[in-house]
Amino acid sequence: MRVHYPRTAHLPWSPGATADDVRARDLSGLEGRYVVVTEKMDGENTTLYRDGLHARSLDSAHHPSRAWVKALHSRIATRIPEGWRISGENLFARHSIPYADLDGYFYGFSVWDGDQCLDWTSTVAFFQDLGIPTPRVLWAGTFDEKLIRKQLKLDLTRQEGYVVRAAEGFAYSEFAERVAKWVRPSHVQTDTHWMYAEVVPNQLGAKAPFWAVRSGVDVSAEDLTTALSVEPVKQDGLLRDDLWFDAYSRLDAANCYGNTRLVGAIASLLHPRPRAVLMADLAASLEMPTVRRIADAVGLAPRLHTSIDDEFRRAGLARMSFGTDLAMLHSVAAVTASDSAATENVATADVATENVSWSLLFAEDCGLLPGSPIQTLRSACRDAFAELPPLAADRCWGEARQLFAEGRIASVEEAVAATWRWRDAEFPRLLHLVGASGSGKSSTASALAGRDNTVLVSLDDLRTARGSRADQSANQEVLSAGLRLLDEALARGADVVWDATSLTRQQRGLVDGAARRRNALIEHRVHLAPAAVLEERNAQRANPVPAKVLAAQVRRFDPPYPGEAHRATYVDTVGGDASFDGLAYSIWEG
Secondary structure (H helix, E strand, O other): OOOOOOOOOOOOOOOHHHOOOOEEEEEEEOOOOOOEEEEEEEOOOEEOOEEEEEOOOOOOOOOHHHHHHHHHHHHHHOOOOOOEEEEEEOOOOOOOOOOOOEEEOEEEEEEEEOOOOOHHHHHHHHHHOOOOOOOOOOEEEEEEEEHHHHHOOOOOOOOOEEEEEEEEOHHHHHHHHHEEEEEEEOOOOOOOOHHHHOOOOOEOOOOOHHHHHHHOOOOOHHHHHHHOOOOOOOOEEEEHHHHHHHHHHHHHHHOOHHHHHHHHHHHHHHHOOOHHHHHHOOOOOOHHHHHHHHHHHHHHHHHHHHHOOOOHHHHHHHHHHHOOOHHHHHHHHHHOOOOOOOOOOOOOOHHHHEEEEEEEEHHOOOOOOOOHHHHHHHHHHHHHHHOOOHHHHHHHHHHHHHHHOOOOOOOOHHHHHHHHHHOOOOEEEHHHHOOOOOOHHHHHHHHHHHOOEEEEEHHHHHHHOOOOOOOOOOOOHHHHHHHHHHHHHHHOEEEEEEEEOOOOHHHHHHHHHHHHHOEEEEEEEEOOOHHHHHHHHHHOOOOOOHHHHHHHHHHHOOOOOOOOOOOOEEOOOOOOOOOOOOOOOOOHHO
């Protein structure tokens, strides 16, 4: 069954409405509701189904500008559920506004399950899984006409207008009450209708290769590394195309699509790089949750190449699933088995491949694949803990996922019952700073230490008190003094900021272990910066560390994995903003 996309009414203050357009006379359907305001794109309204597609007209004929979206549909059609349809803007052909930096030629703006439009959060998530970008959100909040009109200032030379829609889902019959648009005056500024003129394609931007990979395109290694602004990994001066296309093949066979396909592809391509270096290099091109997942796949895949006692295998795989898709991880491990055999104490590539195959079978047999139950448990716990204070909710989920890995709980009911002691948020907090010298930890520490009931424990300050900040000869005594101060502060209920490099899991474990004994919530604040930035900052410091020491720190730095702490935050210091809030990803994302 084919369905017309409804005509979107113009807001009362929209100057672009013509005599035959529909105007919204009554905005009561938006008043009091949380809305999202997205950029209105200048393209052709298009709807895709599992078994076909059409433009606004249900009997739309072929046009050269529709070839690209038809190719997209051929890749994603099987992932559109029966009875669902997705609506968006086909932007291949230039209309009245030229675009020079598109993420793709099709932007999705609504998802329909029969007569029901999905809420905006679910819409964005569904489109990302399909590899389809969504229009930029210009404003969000409880509907306020005066505020929207005051704050939204568009560049009318390159923006057509905006669309206001209720963030919650709504029925097809409610569309006119929940969605309205603002269009610039005299929008159409060409003499000939675009369909009867020569097709002039809009231009794709730097992030388009990422969306192409998400949608199922086998983007070349050269194009992807160019988009990432990193040097490609070569062997004997050549790109490993055999490994590269093997990665795509395995990811597709494992039903890895959307962002998971992108993560697996990049992890396979860049797997020889150290995790910390990789994270710092990719942070400028990709959002931090994606960067973290890529780095985790790079770090965890080699573990699947080695022989593991089956008694401990389920718990290990469950912990890996906290922030990594296990199907994707096994695909990356299979692709990279031959390259890592020599460095992971594995006799041959065949042995490494065999270990990966056994791990995959084991994961399926114990119920961790094809879909990891940790995702279902996470979603259920998010709802169950929704009414708790934010820190309590994070603490309860952090504890619940660890209990799941240990095999002690399997349902949301068991998770709720097992985490009752942390629901009141009456526990101290350890803010554990992590990062090499010059990564911005001191700025973060200064911002955090100014809070009430917060104690700063800085190992550099303790060394200075002993006579010399640079004196490394008494590190054990300095560490012992710091741990004593940490324990005393947590015992009286204070929050503690721990300022040290904490580059390895072993170093972090000593501090985190002391915090666990005092029932503290543990949060890692991870500071990332490229090696060149660290060197430049170090040279400008009043007390620079020796160049060899800094280089050794960069080599040894192994950022935390999900599950090491209750929460984790990645701090953006390269952009000049050392705000302690930084680029955080939610614990609920893994």
